[in-house]
Amino acid sequence: xxLPTNSIKPDESQDKMPALTGIRFFAILHIFCxxxxxxxxxxxxxxxxxxxxxxxxxxxxxxxxxxxxxxxTSFFFLLSGFMLAYLYWGQDGKLSxxxxxxxxxxxxxxYPIHFLLTIIAFITMTHEQLSMGIDVPMLIASGIATLALMxxxxxxxxxxxxxxxxxxxxxxxxxxxxxxxxxMLAKLSxxxxxxFLCMLPLVSLIPTYIYSLYFPTGSTPKQFWQIFISSTPIFxxxxxVAGILLSKVFAISRYNAAFNEGKKTWxxxxxxxxxxxxxxxxxxxxxxPFKYFLRHGLMMPLYMVIIIDLAxxxxxxxxxxxxxxxxxxxxxxxxxxxxQNFVITMCWALIVINPAxxxxxxxxxxxxxxxxxxxxxxxxxxxxxxWLRLRLTK
Numbered sequence: 545x546x547l548p549t550n551s552i553k554p555d556e557s558q559d560k561m562p563a564l565t566g567i568r569f570f571a572i573l574h575i576f577c578x579x580x581x582x583x584x585x586x587x588x589x590x591x592x593x594x595x596x597x598x599x600x601x602x603x604x605x606x607x608x609x610x611x612x613x614x615x616x617t618s619f620f621f622l623l624s625g626f627m628l629a630y631l632y633w634g635q636d637g638k639l640s641x642x643x644x645x646x647x648x649x650x651x652x653x654x655y656p657i658h659f660l661l662t663i664i665a666f667i668t669m670t671h672e673q674l675s676m677g678i679d680v681p682m683l684i685a686s687g688i689a690t691l692a693l694m695x696x697x698x699x700x701x702x703x704x705x706x707x708x709x710x711x712x713x714x715x716x717x718x719x720x721x722x723x724x725x726x727x728m729l730a731k732l733s734x735x736x737x738x739x740f741l742c743m744l745p746l747v748s749l750i751p752t753y754i755y756s757l758y759f760p761t762g763s764t765p766k767q768f769w770q771i772f773i774s775s776t777p778i779f780x781x782x783x784x785v786a787g788i789l790l791s792k793v794f795a796i797s798r799y800n801a802a803f804n805e806g807k808k809t810w811x812x813x814x815x816x817x818x819x820x821x822x823x824x825x826x827x828x829x830x831x832x833p834f835k836y837f838l839r840h841g842l843m844m845p846l847y848m849v850i851i852i853d854l855a856x857x858x859x860x861x862x863x864x865x866x867x868x869x870x871x872x873x874x875x876x877x878x879x880x881x882x883x884q885n886f887v888i889t890m891c892w893a894l895i896v897i898n899p900a901x902x903x904x905x906x907x908x909x910x911x912x913x914x915x916x917x918x919x920x921x922x923x924x925x926x927x928x929x930x931w932l933r934l935r936l937t938k
Contacts, residue, residue, distance in 0.1 A: 560804055561630065561796075563854040563862040566870030568623060571616040572877045573910070576884055578613020579708055580909055583891060585611070594902035595895045596909070605826045612825040614774075617711065618839050619821075619847045621780045624715065625787025626796075626851055628722060633791060635799055637730025643723035645937055650719045652932040654693065654712055657925050658882050662691050665705045665885060673704060699771035708884035710775040717777035718784045729788060741789045741848075748782035749841035756833035765832070773836055783844065790848055796855050804856045808863075814853025815861050817846045872918075879917035879925060887913050 584596040599607060634640035641649075666687060673683055686701040695701040696713035732740060755773045759765040773779070790796070796803045821843065830838065854862050887909055894901045 560798070561627070561855045561857075562871050563857060563865035564623060564627060564851065565874030566865030566867070567850075567854060567861075567874075568620070568627075568877050569870070569873040570865075571619050571623070572880045573914075574610070574613045574616040575620070575711075576613075576708075576880055576887075576913055577610045577910065578616075579884060579888060580891070580906060581607070581610045581613070583888065584906070591899075592892065592895055594899045595891055596906045597902035598904055598906045604828070608828045609822070609825045612830060612835075614835065614839055615821065615825055615843060618780075618783055618843055619850075620711070621714070621718070621783040622787040622790075622844065622847050623851060624718065625784035626790050626855070627787075629726075629788040629791035630796055630798055630855075632722075633726055633730075633788070633797060638727050639723050646723060647719060648933055648936050651716070652929040652936070653878060653925060654716070654882075656928050656932065657879070657920060658693065658709060658712065659691060661882060661886055662687075662705060665690075665889075668889065669705065678704065696775045696777050699768045699775065702771050702775055703767075706885040708881055708888075710771075712878070712881050714775065714777040714780050718781065721781070722784075722788075725785065725788065729785070729792065732789075732792070734793060737789050737793050741786060741793060744782045744786040744789070745841040745844040748779070748786075748844065749837060751776075751779050752833065752836040752840045755836060759833060761831065761833065763832075770832075774839075779840065782841075786844060786848065787851070790851060794852055794855075796852075806856065806858070808857050810860055810863075812853040812859030812862070814850045815859040817849040817853075818861050821846050821850070873914075875926075876914070876917035876921040879920040880913060883913065883916050883920060887916065 580596055581599060584599045588595065599610075602610070632640050632646060639646055670683065674680075682700070683704065686695060686704040689695040689698065689701045690705040690709070693709065693713045693716045695705075696710040696717075702710045729737070751773060755765075755769070759769065794803070824838070824843075850861075853859050854865065856862070857866065890912075891905055891909055894905065
């Protein structure tokens, strides 16, 4: 992997992309709000009719935007590949640290709190799952897969214990393969890397195209196949690789001190791309299978433009997402994914206790999620991860 000769020690440039850390928080929060909207919009028993009722007070455009939170998933995986390449792609084209240490660094942040919350889910949800007719072998198998963050590989496992953490399950796969991907991508010339990067949106659309042949517009696919096309880890590999290649093509690395030293303009192509994404998310009536075409490939070029300009600090949104406090919130992203199921379960429970709680539930669910994620990230996950890393990397 060739980089400009103007390089610095890795430790000196770790926070040179604050806007990307900031936007990551809002992208993940968008996904969380989408999951809340799913509860609000789904068919429910009469006793749950008032759940998240305050979402009905939102303007139509805002509610539509929230209902399209699935768009932010593809941005998240693309951004993850880019940021990990920035941090860990060494000048020799390999990981800058041993693969074992890389995996320890990533997994010690994810697994401990996830493990704890999954155990809590087992304790609080087993009776409800049995009453819904799920047999014991399925509960056990899905429980083991969820604990191991492997549930995304089998669609029927995904919704049983902690549906939102399929994203983390996919990340685990991407973390595992990253040390093997980097040397192969490093061998590409810049020209070949650009060609490959342009091809990846089309590659990513292949599973969706096959899905659309079996389930065209107007059909009613089973939940199994909807989860399969949405959550299977290998289907997100193209987004992850595209993020990595962006780092190579535009020489954005923590070893390169000059990548964001250009003029900081007030308007950039990234601003226009982000406004376009927001505009698309506010369009009502996006249905299957077109939504999967958007999610799995058509939006990728827009996301690439956004990431590059935010990384370089160009444009109005780069300034906004670099404001004080944005980085602090951005570090809570994994916590939001891990705690989502707990917050969603509390929404169900509160409606049973007090149906009137739904009149303010969305507001408090969002506020509560932010507070919980901040507490978890800084007082639980980071200290525990550091403690485990010190013992596992001796």
